[in-house]
Amino acid sequence: MYPAQFDYHTPGTVKEALDLLGKYKDDAKLLAGGHSLLPAMRFRLARPAHVVDLRKVPGLSGIKEEGGMLVIGAMTTHWAIESSPVVKAKCPVLAQTAAQIGDPMVRNMGTIGGSLTHADPAADYPATIIALNAEMVVEGPKGKRSIKVDDFFKSLMTTAVGPDEILTEVRVPVCGANVGCAYMKFPHPASRFAVVGVAAALTLDGGKVSKASIGITGAGTKAVRAKGVEAALLGKALDAATIQAAAEKAPDGVDVQADLQGSVEYKTHLLKVFAKRAIEAAAKK
16 A cells, blocks of 8 residues: 655754644654654555654764763664674663664664654563663753653553654663673564563672662563562572562563463463573673
8 A cells, every 4th residue: 555645854953853843743753764654654554744754863873872871862773773882882782682673674774762752562672771771862842851761651652752852862871890681582473573572680799689670571562660570689699599489570560461472371471481581691691
């Protein structure tokens, strides 16, 4: 099928893009990598009258270290993150997560900002940025504001980014020498989306967990923090019994949804399996 007729805009600055959003409001859609919007338009599930392409806006892509944070432009591609020496050195789990997204074409075109704002419940990044306690920087008519990751994902394909705002940066804390991180998923064999994905970031002091941060994707309507797993790990040595007991709590607080990929029971089981694998992998780093 072909999309409905639309006007195509290529702003040269963030302000120009914001002005277009303000002018056309609900009739406008932002285009980043296009892997979600364009298929929806072809099937006429989305019919924007105006498409605002962000790919020519300078300053929205790139990776730098600043004040103990990795600052990643929202238009930075998955491949750029996967291959970045800075990301590999300072936050390797983010590069590992990017490397598991889709296929080479998707990774060369898709962007971290597009993925996060689309908020597909089976996307990979959300679990990892929850585990890393990232912050999202958005810009709108009233200026810039930061959104903590725990406040970012609201519901199915809905985030805290306002209709008149644009995600411009993702800020990720640099991983310290005593921090182990990992992302493990059970991928759909065709799309490579996560049927279930779990990210773990563990800080070890004196052989015990002083801080645990666990993110889950794929199982429910949105990515969530696994607070039960975190609580079960705090203050404990990472022996087999502790890891198993913590992993058993992975489904707690998750609104597990049945779909074509599996039943509630199946996904609940996968959550426990991949929570255990993610914790074990993080403990070895």
